[in-house]
Amino acid sequence: MTRLAHSASPVAASTQPVTTTPFAPLRSSLRPPTCAKKDASASRYPKLAYCWSRLRLRTILVRRVLGPGPAGSVIAQAAANPDNRAWQERPEHRAGRRDKDDIAGVAAADVVTKPCAEPGARHHGDDDPYCKPLPMHADYPDILSLGRLPCPAYPWLVTSDSLGSARALLDRFPVIDGHNDLAWALRAAGSLDPAKTDISAPVEFTHTDLPRLAKGGVGAQFWSVYVPAELQGEAAVATTLEQIDLVRQLASRYPDRLELAVTAADVQRIMRTGKVASLLGAEGGHSIACSMGTLRALYQLGVRYLTLTHNLNLPWADSATDSPAAGGLTAFGREVVREMQRLGMLVDLSHVAATTMSDALDTAEAPVIFSHSSSRAICDHPRNVPDTILARLAGNGGLCMITFVPAFVSQRCRDWELELVSDLERRGIDYRDLSNRKEVRQEWARTHPRPDATLADVVAHAEHVREVAGIDHIGLGGDFDGVDRLPHGLEDVSCYPALISALLERGWSQADCGKLTCGNLLRVMRTAEETAGMLRASRPPSAARIEDLDREVVG
DSSP states (O other): OOOOOSSSSSSHHHHHOOOSTTTTTGGGGGSSSOOHHHHHHHHOHHHHHHHHHHHHHHHHHHHHHHHHHHGHHHHHHHHHHHTGGOOOHHHHHTOOOOSSSHHHHHHHHHTTSOSSTTTTTTTTOOOOOOOOOOGGTSSSTTGGGGGGSSOOSSSSOOOHHHHHHHHHEEEEEEEEEEEHHHHHEEEEOOOGGOOOOOOSSHHHHHHHHHHHHHHHHHEEEEEOOOOOOTOHHHHHHHHHHHHHHHHHHHHHHHHTTEEOSSHHHHHHHHTTSSEEEEEEEEEGGGGGGGOOHHHHHHTTTTTTEESSSSSOTTTTTBBTTTTSSSBBBBBBHHHHHHHHHHHOOEEEEEBBOHHHHHHHHHHSOOOOEEEOOOOOSSSOOTTTHHHHHTHHHHHHHHHEOOOOHHHOOHHHHHHHHHHHHHHHHHTTTOTTTTGGGHHHHHHHHHSSSOOBBBBBHHHHHOOOOOOOOGGEEEEEEOTTSSSSSOBBSSSGGGHHHHHHHHHHHHTTTHHHHHHIIIIIIHHHHHHHHHHHHHHOOOOOSOOOOOOHHHHHOOO
């Protein structure tokens, strides 16, 4: 379908003939009403007239494409498919119902007790005066993409107005993203030296750079200091230290844009200056090599969460993507959780088996997080969180930070991946090996077209986690630069306004969106710090050794 050209002015938009599209006959229906009063208003307020014309065009196109009457409406399609949560309207969200215990709301409000730099400091540009679609979000289904509805189709339309509201909200409540793999992406590209890649300008081979962080309204970022799970012992520890050093060098190289943070107070202070508060998260317990001393050393270097496992089991914890071995956490694994919370390091349960999740929650004395996981009820992937675990987050005070990985948010993408895994198993290739996963996927996609995930898939997960865990127990962890492909509409870190816009369109209140973007995580960090203060006063550093606690496993 040929797209209608967007005119440079409201006058051109209402008078220029269009003959290159099948919608040209509709142009006459867009003329302003003939009533003198409305004609006068249109001449006095050209922007209003132009936006009214676009609204009329949108309504007519929806009817033409979807068919007239209730049977062809978007709402009718939603009613016909109640299992698709992306279609469901939630009246309680639209009413903006507040929780009785609004601790996270207070945490979010604390962010804006002072202005964040200046109004609009995080905006990616002024709103278009004539309501044109923004180039940054060109993949969203605008009025003319309705002829090729994505799957699942959007039950809303992301408009310039809603995007403007989302950007204004992110000025007040910037995103604290739970997981970004830029450091490893730079290393993999041979840029262990930060001087080799200038992230203050657009970077072609990453999802992340400083301009796009600003466009996306990201005020704080947990930078993953991931190292492959295949590395063990000294190699894993040394490589983790190199990744920590890389992130610290980035912060030193761009002091006007990035600043290291280790506490909730640091995050709030740095975000108010307009910089990106930079936190460290270690992705996998192999980075501590079964050593409590190494765990404490990482904390001293600024690491503020540790994901208990990555894709492979550890001697003391089972991974979600490996065969069960320990049955969850061993005695040493539970001691790791206790020592992390004594330090004030967040326990991250992304990547771990459901049994490990349960054992960690049984052991926890402070809130836990899932730094980049979504809902298993919506997409049946073991990396996602089952409802039974989500339901326990309210009691623990923890947080599930929605991720955007296509195979975690779209069942279509997950099924495609399962077919690929089966083929690799027949060929004797371990799919968990990340070293050649991108090339393997590309080869498979040549003969097996790869489905796409969409922003609507991510919204479905956000709404389900909100429903099961509660509005105080949800956050965002995109996993940018940790995957080779992302959902349409969420292609890089600049796209967070689109997600917030979609949630606002779905009826989420601004207060709820503020909890999602930053309030909940600030509350979790603050609670973890307060709990650590009490635990350090009541017990000394752990001297536990795996060979003493897990003799059966080690032996």
